[in-house]
Amino acid sequence: MSTATLERAKVTAWLQNYGVYLAVVVLLVFNVVFTENFLSAANFRTQLVQAAPVCIVALGMALVIGTEGIDLSVGSVMSISAALIPLYLGAGPLTAIVVAVIAGIVSGLFSGYLVAYLGIQPIIATLALLVGGRGLALVIAHGQLVQLHNRDFLALGTDDVLGVPIMVIVAGVLAVLAGLVVQRTTFGRHLVAIGGNRAASTLAGLPVKRVLISVYVISGALAAIAGVLATSRLAASDPSDVGLLMELSAITAVVVGGTPLTGGRVRVLGTVFGALLMQLVQATLIKHNLPDSTAQMVQAAIIVVAVYVARERSSK
Amino acid sequence: MTQAAERNAAFAGVLQRQGAAVVLVLGIAAAWFAFPHFGTADNLRNLVLQGSFLAVIALGMTFVIISGGIDLSVGSNYALGGVLAAYGAQYGLVVAILLPLAVCSLIGFVNGVLIARTGMAPFIVTLASLLFARGLLLALTSEGATTYKVDPGSAFLWLGQGTIFGIGVPVYLTLLLFALGGLLLRRTRFGQSVFAIGGAEQSALLMGLPVARTKIGLYTLSGALAGVAGILTAAYLQSGVTVIGVGTELDAISVVVIGGTLLTGGAGTIIGTLVGVLLRTLIQNVINQIGTLDSNYQTVVSGAFLLVVVVIQRLLARSRTR
Numbered sequence: 001m002s003t004a005t006l007e008r009a010k011v012t013a014w015l016q017n018y019g020v021y022l023a024v025v026v027l028l029v030f031n032v033v034f035t036e037n038f039l040s041a042a043n044f045r046t047q048l049v050q051a052a053p054v055c056i057v058a059l060g061m062a063l064v065i066g067t068e069g070i071d072l073s074v075g076s077v078m079s080i081s082a083a084l085i086p087l088y089l090g091a092g093p094l095t096a097i098v099v100a101v102i103a104g105i106v107s108g109l110f111s112g113y114l115v116a117y118l119g120i121q122p123i124i125a126t127l128a129l130l131v132g133g134r135g136l137a138l139v140i141a142h143g144q145l146v147q148l149h150n151r152d153f154l155a156l157g158t159d160d161v162l163g164v165p166i167m168v169i170v171a172g173v174l175a176v177l178a179g180l181v182v183q184r185t186t187f188g189r190h191l192v193a194i195g196g197n198r199a200a201s202t203l204a205g206l207p208v209k210r211v212l213i214s215v216y217v218i219s220g221a222l223a224a225i226a227g228v229l230a231t232s233r234l235a236a237s238d239p240s241d242v243g244l245l246m247e248l249s250a251i252t253a254v255v256v257g258g259t260p261l262t263g264g265r266v267r268v269l270g271t272v273f274g275a276l277l278m279q280l281v282q283a284t285l286i287k288h289n290l291p292d293s294t295a296q297m298v299q300a301a302i303i304v305v306a307v308y309v310a311r312e313r314s315s316k
Numbered sequence: 317m318t319q320a321a322e323r324n325a326a327f328a329g330v331l332q333r334q335g336a337a338v339v340l341v342l343g344i345a346a347a348w349f350a351f352p353h354f355g356t357a358d359n360l361r362n363l364v365l366q367g368s369f370l371a372v373i374a375l376g377m378t379f380v381i382i383s384g385g386i387d388l389s390v391g392s393n394y395a396l397g398g399v400l401a402a403y404g405a406q407y408g409l410v411v412a413i414l415l416p417l418a419v420c421s422l423i424g425f426v427n428g429v430l431i432a433r434t435g436m437a438p439f440i441v442t443l444a445s446l447l448f449a450r451g452l453l454l455a456l457t458s459e460g461a462t463t464y465k466v467d468p469g470s471a472f473l474w475l476g477q478g479t480i481f482g483i484g485v486p487v488y489l490t491l492l493l494f495a496l497g498g499l500l501l502r503r504t505r506f507g508q509s510v511f512a513i514g515g516a517e518q519s520a521l522l523m524g525l526p527v528a529r530t531k532i533g534l535y536t537l538s539g540a541l542a543g544v545a546g547i548l549t550a551a552y553l554q555s556g557v558t559v560i561g562v563g564t565e566l567d568a569i570s571v572v573v574i575g576g577t578l579l580t581g582g583a584g585t586i587i588g589t590l591v592g593v594l595l596r597t598l599i600q601n602v603i604n605q606i607g608t609l610d611s612n613y614q615t616v617v618s619g620a621f622l623l624v625v626v627v628i629q630r631l632l633a634r635s636r637t638r
Contacts, residue, residue, distance in 0.1 A: 070439075072566075114627070119634075121579050123386075123439075124626050127566060132619020138612035245562075248443060261437050291459050296451030300444040304430065307440050 020273045027280045035287050051279035052171040053226040058253035059178045060219030062271040067195040068263025069122035074223040076133025077107045078243030081227030083137040086146040086237045093153035104224025112216030116209040137239035146237045157233030179268040195263025256306040336591045351605040367597035368490040372545040375497050376538030377568040378589045384514040384581025385438035388565045390542040392449035393420050395561030397546020402464035402556030405472045412472045416543045424539020428532035464556040476551025486548045498586040514581030570622045
């Protein structure tokens with residue numbers, strides 16, 4: 001009897017740690033067997049490119065969630081970044097990108113200040129920016145979609161380096177950086193400690209406020225980068241649509257990847273696979289002619305199952 | 317000296333609770349003088365009617381937030397309710413009302429069961445049902461391509477388009493629901509449990525309050541009210557519009573917070589939420605009255621306003637504890 005419960009606990013713990021990888025592998029195998037034209041370089045390219053923006057935003061989200069926070073403003077930050085690009089593209093793609101990323105950093109500073117110094121709950125502080133940010137982007141862009149023609153800028157979304165799309169490389173590099181930050185830096189240790197027990201961290205003399213602000217700044221900057229990439233891929237700046245509901249996709253990727261919403265733990269690789277998993281689920285359903293409605297309901301089920309599994313572990 | 321400090325603290329407390337009401341009165345007065353069209357019966361009638369749909373959703377959200385939870389599914393649930401009502405209207409008035417109520421309550425009930433019985437975070441459970449309800453809506457409307465129309469002669473339309481003494485029926489229904497909500501929150505055991513759970517869930521549990529049952533009731537109520545808002549909207553628009561309700565959960569949360577209900581749970585009022593809804597509708601209306609402003613300023617102002625309210629609340633709360 002007790003060995004059975006022990007076994008079960010072991011299985012649950014294993015699922016919690018490796019479930020997302022297992023799910024990705026299962027889906028890949030399923031697709032290789034049952035989906036026509038799945039095993040092609042072009043298809044893998046498409047899947048990875050489509051997952052890239054969500055993955056980048058989710059990395060920032062994972063850090064924020066690690067501090068027991070949440071960043072709802074990411075979608076609006078993407079749209080602000082998209083709205084700024086056509087205004088500065090005349091000065092060269094690099095200037096435009098820098099301006100967009102600076103806007104993301106400023107947004108992050110703003111949310112971070114509210115959370116760290118004024119003590120406003122993350123969900124509300126970033127909700128204000130979610131509501132207002134997209135409006136601001138639309139005001140900047142006069143509510144219009146702008147076609148982009150700068151070849152260098154569009155190359156970001158279409159070109160390859162050594163056969164790998166630039167978008168995927170950017171996402172990969174950022175993921176590695178995020179992993180290093182969490183695993184190998186003092187900042188990463190502080191971040192996890194603050195998420196685990198903020199009061200204790202303050203008493204231990206950790207720079208709580210500085211770390212919190214930095215986390216939101218990183219999330220803002222990553223959202224802005226995702227906005228740049230999405231804009232480049234679309235070959236148009238579309239502030240009314242880019243990044244819509246991105247906060248939900250990113251949170252889903254993070255949670256499915258095994259990072260608990262209660263903070264104190266960040267799983268970077270899990271987050272990357274969480275983003276990949278959600279992308280694969282969608283692609284699988286589409287390729288088997290299941291409509292978007294089913295896709296959404298399946299996603300809902302996946303979220304519930306993932307969190308349910310994670311819960312068993314944390315309650316022990 | 318201490319008396320003055322006490323008076324200050326008391327004043328801060330009043331301001332924290334009634335600040336939104338003060339701003340609302342000042343805002344209405346300013347708009348009345350600044351815009352000749354604002355004070356007209358037509359505009360005021362419109363203003364309260366526009367506010368009523370969000371108010372019903374926000375009523376349920378108030379209960380959930382007081383309990384320390386959050387319900388992200390209301391926007392999708394609201395849209396689903398509208399579609400079901402318009403679909404049901406072809407089978408008569410009763411179906412048009414009961415079908416959406418049943419389905420939306422059921423979704424709320426499932427939220428409640430998952431939250432109360434498995435201990436999963438409300439944020440995540442209701443995020444999943446946000447997706448689920450939207451998916452169900454799309455499945456019912458051939459991926460959003462079908463819009464069910466309500467027959468122009470249907471009695472169902474009265475619910476949304478009818479008027480009593482010149483004021484829309486939804487407004488009366490909203491006031492009725494708020495009155496019932498106020499009674500439920502203040503005068504019943506259920507309401508007291510909601511406050512207790514939001515204040516300190518562990519203590520509520522130790523005191524033997526029916527925590528799980530109350531939570532299930534809360535989320536069911538929130539789902540049902542989202543369904544009611546959907547019914548009213550379908551009757552008002554004469555059809556089940558599939559694209560409504562995106563982001564409505566966030567609107568509802570922000571008006572509840574503006575109304576003085578704390579997101580940390582344990583404190584809040586129904587009347588504050590009503591004030592919050594009216595303030596939001598007022599802001600929209602004023603921006604329309606100005607006319608030259610880009611309509612996108614609406615969301616900018618709403619966001620900025622939410623922020624100002626929250627920051628002030630926070631600072632007031634600090635000054636009280638000092």
